[in-house]
């Protein structure tokens with residue numbers, strides 16, 4: 485099968501690239517997705533929050549894509565009838581050092597043009613969230629909750645209407661460079677393409693390595709597990725309650741999110757997954773686990789005492805519900821273990837460099853008629869429209 489452009493991966497990023505390519509060019513575009521259903525991985529297993537951009541440094545790619553992405557996603561959801569509730573987020577500080585960090589966030593929000601309000605007493609916090617505890621908070625009204633699965637399916641419908649061929653149940657097993665393009669072996673036959681977009685999420689590094697790209701990086705899978713607040717206790721959180729982010733730590737701590745279906749989810753934690761798709765804490769993929777444990781970058785990452793402590797805390801939250809409950813009680817002291825029932829999990833495709841750094845910014849590599857998206861890092865859902873457009877423009881320029 486021949487197509488001018490073949491995109492591997494039908495998550496929100498791959499489909500957004502397809503959408504923008506079909507709008508910008510007349511090329512014959514195909515998307516190859518290994519699963520029979522869409523949104524089976526990161527794009528359908530997340531918190532579904534549109535992050536308006538107050539916690540990313542001014543001028544960074546993350547800030548630019550998140551700010552633009554939030555407003556474009558809201559428009560897109562309104563136009564396409566996708567559930568999206570703009571009820572804002574409350575970032576709560578528990579002590580003086582966290583309160584000082586809130587001031588940094590406020591300055592960043594100001595610089596990025598993101599709306600915010602600083603609340604400096606428990607009384608003001610309780611006007612927003614009657615059960616939240618803290619001595620100060622930043623309220624960002626533009627944060628919103630979206631149904632990420634409906635969003636992915638809508639993108640898929642839209643690109644198919646625009647003439648893109650979407651193949652589900654086609655796993656790319658081998659990528660090879662050939663004269664004038666690429667040859668792709670899949671579980672359902674062979675494809676050829678002049679241009680390749682690698683948007684394979686948790687497997688993007690594996691495909692890139694096959695053609696000698698991004699060899700100093702590897703995906704290390706970090707599982708994020710959620711609990712759901714039982715419906716009878718769901719009034720413990722009205723909107724979204726977040727801890728103050730710690731710039732030293734790679735992931736935000738456990739937080740509360742009201743989803744568009746009214747469920748309150750608590751999480752995610754961030755524990756090393758024993759496989760790229762090991763969604764349960766008893767799942768093990770020996771090959772993936774071996775690759776992670778023998779990866780130089782991972783070993784260097786774990787040489788930091790801080791990372792070992794974080795890893796230990798997160799493992800405890802995964803295997804001991806009382807530890808997860810304790811983390812949840814930091815924000816909402818009235819929550820009890822029996823209010824929480826186990827829910828779904830997602831796995832972050834966290835890119836780690838061979839010198840042990842967690843790559844924090846979005847990263848893509850252009851090479852010989854191809855774009856490899858190696859790090860569509862969170863808030864990748866929020867950013868997916870401008871990020872996908874940027875990749876499509878990069879490719880259109882080559883052509």
Ligand SMILES: Cc1cc2nc3c(=O)[nH]c(=O)nc-3n(C[C@H](O)[C@H](O)[C@H](O)COP(=O)(O)OP(=O)(O)OC[C@H]3O[C@@H](n4cnc5c(N)ncnc54)[C@H](O)[C@@H]3O)c2cc1C
Pocket residue numbers: 492493494495496497498516517518519523524525526527528529530531532533534535654655656657683684685686687688707708709752829830831832833860861862863864865866867
């Ligand atoms: C727990 C968690 C919470 C998050 N919360 C948020 C949030 O609240 N807000 C936010 O903005 N972002 C959030 N994110 C980040 C966001 O979900 C991701 O950045 C985004 O979904 C990445 O999209 P993607 O298309 O790159 O990846 P994916 O959705 O993983 O898509 C990649 C696709 O490629 C397919 N694929 C892989 N290998 C192959 C192959 N060999 N052949 C064919 N197909 C293949 C996969 O099946 C998959 O469908 C969260 C992520 C996680 C894990």
